[in-house]
Amino acid sequence: xxxxxxxxxxxxxxxxxxxxxxxxxxxxxxxxxxxxxxxxxxxxxxxxxxxxxxxxxxxxxxxxxxxxxxxxxxxxxxxxxxxxxxxxxxxxxxxxxxxxxxxxxxxxxxxxxxxxxxxxxxxxxxxxxxxxxxxxxxxxxxxxxxxxxxxxxxxxxxxxxxxxxxxxxxxxxxxxxxxxxxxxxxxxxxxxxxxxxxxxxxxxxxxxxxxxxxxxxxxxxxxxxxxxxxxxxxxxxxxxxxxxxxxxxxxxxxxxxxxxxxxxxxxxxxxxxxxxxxxxxxxxxxxxxxxxxxxxxxxxxxxxxxxxxxxxxxxxxxxxxxxxxxxxxxxxxxxxxxxxxxxxxxxxxxxxxxxxxxxxxxxxxxxxxxxxxxxxxxxxxxxxxxxxxxxxxxxxxxxxxxxxxxxxxxxxxxxxxxxxxxxxxxxxxxxxxxxxxxxxxxxxxxxxxxxxxxxxxxxxxxxxxxxxxxxxxxxxxxxxxxxxxxxxxxxxxxxxxxxxxxxxxxxx
Numbered sequence: 001x002x003x004x005x006x007x008x009x010x011x012x013x014x015x016x017x018x019x020x021x022x023x024x025x026x027x028x029x030x031x032x033x034x035x036x037x038x039x040x041x042x043x044x045x046x047x048x049x050x051x052x053x054x055x056x057x058x059x060x061x062x063x064x065x066x067x068x069x070x071x072x073x074x075x076x077x078x079x080x081x082x083x084x085x086x087x088x089x090x091x092x093x094x095x096x097x098x099x100x101x102x103x104x105x106x107x108x109x110x111x112x113x114x115x116x117x118x119x120x121x122x123x124x125x126x127x128x129x130x131x132x133x134x135x136x137x138x139x140x141x142x143x144x145x146x147x148x149x150x151x152x153x154x155x156x157x158x159x160x161x162x163x164x165x166x167x168x169x170x171x172x173x174x175x176x177x178x179x180x181x182x183x184x185x186x187x188x189x190x191x192x193x194x195x196x197x198x199x200x201x202x203x204x205x206x207x208x209x210x211x212x213x214x215x216x217x218x219x220x221x222x223x224x225x226x227x228x229x230x231x232x233x234x235x236x237x238x239x240x241x242x243x244x245x246x247x248x249x250x251x252x253x254x255x256x257x258x259x260x261x262x263x264x265x266x267x268x269x270x271x272x273x274x275x276x277x278x279x280x281x282x283x284x285x286x287x288x289x290x291x292x293x294x295x296x297x298x299x300x301x302x303x304x305x306x307x308x309x310x311x312x313x314x315x316x317x318x319x320x321x322x323x324x325x326x327x328x329x330x331x332x333x334x335x336x337x338x339x340x341x342x343x344x345x346x347x348x349x350x351x352x353x354x355x356x357x358x359x360x361x362x363x364x365x366x367x368x369x370x371x372x373x374x375x376x377x378x379x380x381x382x383x384x385x386x387x388x389x390x391x392x393x394x395x396x397x398x399x400x401x402x403x404x405x406x407x408x409x410x411x412x413x414x415x416x417x418x419x420x421x422x423x424x425x426x427x428x429x430x431x432x433x434x435x436x437x438x439x440x441x442x443x444x445x446x447x448x449x450x451x452x453x454x455x456x457x458x459x460x461x462x463x464x465x466x467x468x469x470x471x472x473x474x475x476x477x478x479x480x481x482x483x484x485x486x487x488x489x490x491x492x493x494x495x496x497x498x499x500x501x502x503x504x505x506x507x508x
Contacts, residue, residue, distance in 0.1 A: 003074040005452065006062065007443035008055050009243055009436065010080035010158050012036070012102070012265070015051070017058035018439040019066050019073075022452060024463045026435060027068065030061035036100070044102040048086060048094035051157055052164045056228035063230035070232035076165075076221070077238045077446030079246035079438050080158030083132045083182050087140065087151030087207075090170040092163045095150040099136045106135035109142070113184060117200055119280050124197060126181035126188040126278050127286030130354055134184025137203060153209040158240050166219030166237050174218060175209040177293075178245035181286045186211075188287060189276045214241035214291040215449040238446040241291050243438050244268060244299070249291045250441025251408055251434070252464045254457060256295075257400050259390075261421065261429075263411025267305025267345075267382050269389045270297050277396045283353045284392045291445055292456075298396070300352040300389045305382050306411055308345045308360065312378050317371065328416045330372030331379065336423065336476040337483040338373045340364040342490055343381040350491070352389075357498040363490055379417050380480075383424035384487040387480075390425055405429045408437055415468070423476035424484060433465045 004027065009016045014033040018026055032054040038044045055078070063070065083101030088094055099106075113121060113129045122128055129135065133154070141148045152170040155163070156179055163173050180186035185203060187194040193208045212218070220234040240246070244262065253260055253272045262268035270288075273296050279285040285298040302308075313321055347360040362374060393402055405427050411417050412431045422429040434440065444460055447453035 003072045003452065004068055005443040005447045006059060006073060006076045007439035007441070007446070008058060008076065008078045009246065009438045009442065010051055010055065010078065010161065011243060012081055012100070015054035015058050016436060016439060017055070017062055018436060018443070019062040019068065020440070020443050022074075022447065024440060024443070024459050028062045028065040030058040030065070032058045036102075037097075042104040044100040045097040046100060046157075048098055048160055051098060052161050055161050055165070056225065059229040059231060070226070070230060073231055073235055074452045075217075075236045075238065075446035075450035076231075077442035077444075077449075078158040078162055078240040079243045079442045080156060080161070080240070082156070082179055082242035082244060083130070084157065085133045085136045085154050086157060086160060087147065087154050088160060088163065088170055088173055089150055090152045092168050092170050092173055094160065096140060096144070096147050098157050098160075099140070101131060103136070104131055105143070106131060106139035109135040109138035112138070113201065117197065121184050121197065122278050122280045122283060124188065124194050125184050125186050126276070126288070128283040128352065128354060129184055130351060132182040132184060133179075134201070137185075138201060141203065151207060154207055155209055156242070159209070162218060162237055162240060165221055165225045167222045168219055172218070173209050174212045174216075174239055176214045176239050176241050177211055178214060178241040178289050178291060180211070181288050188289065212239045213293065214239050214245070214445050217449045236446070236450040238449040240442055240445065242288070244270070245288060245291055245297065246441035246445070247408065247438040248297055248441075249456075250437035250439070250444065250460060251406060252460050253290070253297065254292065254295070257402055259402050259405040259427065261386070261405055261407040261411070262409050263306060263407055263417070264409035265306045266301045266303055267385070267411070268299055268301040269386045270299035271393055271402060272297060273397055273400060275397070279392060279396060281395075282392050284389060285396065286352065291441070298393060300392075302345050302382060302385055303351045304347055305345055305385070306409070308343075308347065308378055308381075309411070312375060316374065324414065327371070327375045328414060330370065331376035332416055334372050334376045336479045338377040338380060339369065341369055341373050341377040342483065342487055343374070343377040344491060344494065345378070345381045345385065346491075355491070355495055357495050357503060358491060359498065361494070376416075379414075379420050380424065380483070381487065383421045384484040386421065387424050387484045388488060403427050407431050408434070415470070418468070418470045422470040422472040424480045426472050426474065426477040428472065429470040431467045433467045434463055
């Protein structure tokens with residue numbers, strides 16, 4: 001069918017949008033920066049109307065750039081930030097701000113949930129309790145009871161925007177199943193809300209929105225949104241999914257055993273499996289559902305892994321700062337293991353497994369070490385963390401061979417970073433020429449949901465053009481084993497140090 005599809009990604013730093021033809025050729029792209037409100041450390045939110053307006057503005061930019069007739073747009077798909085939550089009333093209007101995944105005000109409720117039902121939450125919902133939906137809902141219930149009472153449903157930011165785009169009432173609003181691992185109240189395996197967990201924490205079942213597939217067409221664009229965005233009225237809009245789920249889907253993660261490195265602001269290692277095996281032993285891998293029902297995407301991540309690389313360039317690379325190419329050239333001259341330098345990338349604590357006491361740091365420095373040593377150590381630390389994640393995956397899925405890693409995101413541009421990951425993990429690594437895979441994923445989800453596309457595999461695989469491949473140097477793999485083990489030991493020892501000497505002192 002001739003026409004166009006739109007994908008929209010509501011990210012932390014801004015809203016991205018792209019217009020594709022039905023062969024997934026990109027015709028236009030747009031970006032609207034976010035307004036993050038952070039009046040004090042640990043408090044971060046966004047205004048719901050900002051999210052809605054950013055999507056309308058980004059789509060209007062696509063239409064103006066491309067000159068495409070509004071009637072030729074066949075479907076729209078959205079994805080968004082996954083770990084934050086917000087409330088809406090019976091009319092679908094916001095009752096709270098968007099409580100960002102970066103907001104830490106819910107910390108005491110996170111601790112409460114862990115103490116009361118930590119392993120049970122992992123078994124049922126698929127992931128450990130961090131700064132995610134459940135603790136945030138409890139924070140609203142106990143710290144902002146008036147807003148909690150006004151809230152008819154708790155929803156994701158992209159679902160709120162879709163509701164505004166299509167005029168959904170509160171009882172038509174939804175929660176797509178790719179977010180259930182972050183809910184702490186969902187029965188992930190059954191795609192249902194857990195009465196057991198909701199009752200345990202005294203959360204009103206009626207405030208939990210209906211659970212749907214990302215491919216569900218939930219409505220058509222309203223006249224009001226058409227006027228704001230430049231679209232026609234009545235264009236089908238899909239329920240959509242989380243940004244990481246959309247990115248993995250748009251990267252062709254369809255076959256069990258594949259590994260994906262989302263090398264962006266966070267460093268995410270993800271895989272594909274066809275069985276639900278929650279990680280109750282290590283509390284590391286979280287079981288995200290794929291948009292494709294029946295597939296699972298167990299993942300773990302360094303919160304700010306990519307930010308560490310940028311921090312090094314901006315802070316320690318001189319004035320004016322050296323570029324990434326110069327830093328890479330210096331690091332390439334350094335042997336595997338950075339001659340004993342270790343870097344800890346957990347500037348805000350370790351997320352998975354959760355350890356809030358860790359901080360970032362360099363270890364093992366002496367006078368022979370150079371900027372190249374330090375930069376290489378930053379890259380190696382991400383790979384060491386991934387090595388631990390991969391060891392947990394092998395334990396959870398002993399019959400699955402995880403032998404090939406695809407890399408997307410800004411980090412994929414670094415040949416050295418890719419080679420380090422291949423060597424540390426002992427797997428082959430490949431990169432692609434594909435652009436924003438979340439936008440591709442959301443557009444294809446909308447196209448399939450609206451019946452514009454008959455299949456998702458063919459279109460996505462057709463645009464996944466391989467760019468480069470990296471084979472593991474098994475000699476380096478063996479050398480790295482010692483340093484990767486030392487990295488884990490260092491975090492264990494540092495945790496005790498911080499608990500005993502830093503956090504206790506601060507509390508006193």
